[in-house]
Amino acid sequence: MQPRNMSMSGVVDLAAVKAAGEAKQKAEQARAEAARGGGDAGAAGAARLIFDVDEAGFEQEVLQRSAEVPVVIDFWAEWCEPCKQLSPLLDRLAGEYAGRFVLAKIDVEANQLLFQQFGVQSIPAVFAVVAGQALPLFQGSAPEAQIRQVLDQLVQVAEQRFGIVGAPIDPAAAGAEAAGAQGAEAPEQPAGPYDSALGAAHQALDEGDLGGAVQAYKNVLSDDPGNEEAKAGLAQAELLRRVQDLDPQQVRKTAAESPADAAAQIAAADLDLVGGHVEDAFGRLIDTVKRTAGDDREAARLRLLELFEVIGADDPRVTAARMTLSRALF
Numbered sequence: 001m002q003p004r005n006m007s008m009s010g011v012v013d014l015a016a017v018k019a020a021g022e023a024k025q026k027a028e029q030a031r032a033e034a035a036r037g038g039g040d041a042g043a044a045g046a047a048r049l050i051f052d053v054d055e056a057g058f059e060q061e062v063l064q065r066s067a068e069v070p071v072v073i074d075f076w077a078e079w080c081e082p083c084k085q086l087s088p089l090l091d092r093l094a095g096e097y098a099g100r101f102v103l104a105k106i107d108v109e110a111n112q113l114l115f116q117q118f119g120v121q122s123i124p125a126v127f128a129v130v131a132g133q134a135l136p137l138f139q140g141s142a143p144e145a146q147i148r149q150v151l152d153q154l155v156q157v158a159e160q161r162f163g164i165v166g167a168p169i170d171p172a173a174a175g176a177e178a179a180g181a182q183g184a185e186a187p188e189q190p191a192g193p194y195d196s197a198l199g200a201a202h203q204a205l206d207e208g209d210l211g212g213a214v215q216a217y218k219n220v221l222s223d224d225p226g227n228e229e230a231k232a233g234l235a236q237a238e239l240l241r242r243v244q245d246l247d248p249q250q251v252r253k254t255a256a257e258s259p260a261d262a263a264a265q266i267a268a269a270d271l272d273l274v275g276g277h278v279e280d281a282f283g284r285l286i287d288t289v290k291r292t293a294g295d296d297r298e299a300a301r302l303r304l305l306e307l308f309e310v311i312g313a314d315d316p317r318v319t320a321a322r323m324t325l326s327r328a329l330f
Contacts, residue, residue, distance in 0.1 A: 122243070201213050285304040
């Protein structure tokens with residue numbers, strides 16, 4: 001998906017002058033407490049550059065910490081292929097920036113409330129929180145050079161607007177933490193004779209060239225029809241291409257008003273899945289299969305099978321949905 005919001009221009013308008021002044025005071029107080037050895041939150045912030053966050057820990061780990069250091073948030077999910085490319089890059093950059101920002105990772109499957117509160121429409125999505133204020137950075141994959149530019153602007157805005165400069169740490173220690181995070185989360189590398197072709201397909205997907213990605217995955221499958229990685233990649237690229245020009249509000253309005261409209265339900269299911277609502281997408285299409293017949297029923301069934309490919313056959317949600325679909329069909 002094409003990256004959006006890749007500029008920090010205008011971001012300072014999100015904060016009132018009074019809020020900025022209060023944030024500067026908080027940042028100065030936090031640094032003073034840390035210097036006296038009394039800043040527990042500051043010590044925790046210095047100790048970890050990269051960490052997982054859930055709804056219960058969000059206030060302390062993100063909101064409170066954002067008074068001392070910019071907090072970049074990586075919204076991801078296990079089934080999201082572009083996330084598997086972007087997350088290791090963000091880990092590495094967190095190490096290179098050595099404390100000028102910290103990286104919070106939020107699994108959207110386990111933290112739907114945070115996902116909704118930030119208004120995330122699809123993943124990967126990257127936000128920042130500075131002095132308690134949420135700033136959208138970009139959505140979808142993006143080239144490293146653009147991400148670095150956004151992070152540089154974020155660091156500059158945090159310092160100039162809010163007086164927040166982070167807590168620089170030893171670069172060697174930062175690099176070691178980032179390397180450890182990448183080692184735990186790095187995706188498996190493709191094996192076999194199609195490495196190069198799959199690499200080209202993944203790159204096209206990461207760069208937002210959805211047409212190129214679709215064709216590249218099809219090229220692999222034409223020679224190796226059983227290649228599971230190419231099947232999953234093709235399903236995801238086709239899904240992203242289908243939703244990129246949709247108006248989410250209008251699609252959901254039409255689907256709500258016309259429950260028997262198979263095309264409307266299919267489009268809404270695509271948006272559900274891109275938004276991380278996997279079970280909602282599956283349930284919507286199964287319900288459509290139940291209430292329709294003929295070509296409409298077959299279209300809903302086939303789209304459901306395509307979405308199964310995006311998530312993966314081993315996922316328990318796919319297994320459960322297959323059983324429910326079988327009961328609906330027979």
